[in-house]
Amino acid sequence: MHVLILGGTSEARRLAELLHGTPGLRLTSSLAGRVARPRLPPGEVRVGGFGGAEGMAGWLAEQSVDALIDATHPFAGTIGFHAAEAAATAHVPLLALRRPGWVPVEGDRWHDAGSLAEAARLLPALGRRVFLTTGRMGLAAFADLAGLWFLVRSVDPPGSPRPPRTEVLLDRGPFTLDGERELLLRHGIDVLVTKDSGGAATAPKLTAAREAGLPVVVVRRPPVPADVPVVPDPRAAARWLAERLGLGVVHGPGSG
Structure with missing residues (x-):
């Protein structure tokens, strides 16, 4: 099974750490390349854009991707919409990993x-x-x-x-x-x-x-696709992948 993580966030790296070493899983993380010295996650890493939704859909098909995780920054702009369109075109299940926003408390x-x-x-x-x-x-x-x-x-x-x-x-x-x-x-x-x-x-x-x-x-955060399932943390994303792809127990540091 091949999983592509659209990354660049701490949550994306953590998810890659949880999944790394899972038997039968090929893991690729994609970074936009906007940071000069990014912290690289384990597994395969590609850097740079796909050429829009069409290019991403082509990559998903060419690389036989079985699941796509959008774990980009909440302000990454249009990538979420490109991911939704590409996943639909390539018939690849898509999950969004989005950290919850901040909530004001008394005194703010x-x-x-x-x-x-x-x-x-x-x-x-x-x-x-x-x-x-x-x-x-x-x-x-x-x-x-x-x-x-x-x-x-x-x-x-x-x-x-x-x-x-x-x-x-x-x-x-x-x-x-x-x-x-x-x-x-x-x-x-x-x-x-x-x-x-x-x-x-x-x-x-x-x-x-x-x-x-x-x-x-x-x-405020920009709008995101409304019809994409969302989880708030890497562990929930790992569980979704395990259930969706039939991987069984997800291995990796701290996964027990």
Whole structure:
């Protein structure tokens, strides 16, 4: 049996670890190639796009893929729709592995935004020193905010255009609560901007912002295909695969 994981997330790597070594299973993880030095999962790895839904459907057929797991980032854009179309064309069962989004708790001062452009429009009324944690892509939405100062945290260096008053912090999660507290204090941050990525790796910034009483602009997730089954974690995805493909017990670290 051949399983293709559309990856690039910690959940995708964890799923690959759970499945690796399962008898009778060929495992391939596909990475978009947007990160210079990605953390590679076990098993076969391909890097780069497929050429849209049609190209992905062709790859699924050529490589005799028996199941497709979409474990891409919640903000990966159109890949979810391409996966749904490709799976339907190639008659391959598809499962989406999507980490749950964050939920505000008492004390949070969240401001909802439907896009990065909307987040940028909200900022001038909320603060002057911005901690921008939306990644290196999309900084153009904030490029006209010359009156604000930005701390931009990303894995790889961002390109242009970007805000004129910007300091770049290259770092990769998971992050600690103590580290996020110190960072907000050291840079005098008075407003945080984040995408609703979900998960625990980058959640401590929300706790630190709540403790400091800071406003947080939270960019909503983009729409996803409505007719694709969804599970919230790698173990559930591994169970789905085991039942769907008749693999029996899924092996791998921590699978017992």
